[in-house]
Amino acid sequence: MNKDINTLDSILVRLRQTEPTITDDGFTPAVMAQLPCSRKLSAWQKNTILLAATALGSAFVAWQAPITAIPVLLDAATINWPMLLSAAVIAAYGAALATVWTTYSRHW
The missing domain is CATH 1.20.5 (Single alpha-helices involved in coiled-coils or other helix-helix interfaces)
Structure with missing residues (x-):
């Protein structure tokens, strides 16, 4: 068990070692300058x-x-006050969210 930990530690140490950087003599900035915006x-x-x-x-x-099931679903649907209030709250939240989004989207 201890040998596995030491092996893992040695692998991690080798992975963390930095390699010397290769000079590119300005190749990277030249390529980046030629790329379109x-x-x-x-x-x-x-x-x-x-x-x-x-x-x-x-x-x-x-x-x-x-589509054939829609008339059956409409016949079975009942609207009560909590459901109507929930729909109104969701609509108000959506309107407020749309207002905030259109107001602040110009700044992003």
């Missing part, structure tokens, strides 16, 4: 991509949904 997306482009992804995901879910 990364393109930043504007806010409307980010929002368009997010909206398109949401629409595609929603379309896929709607395509996979069992």
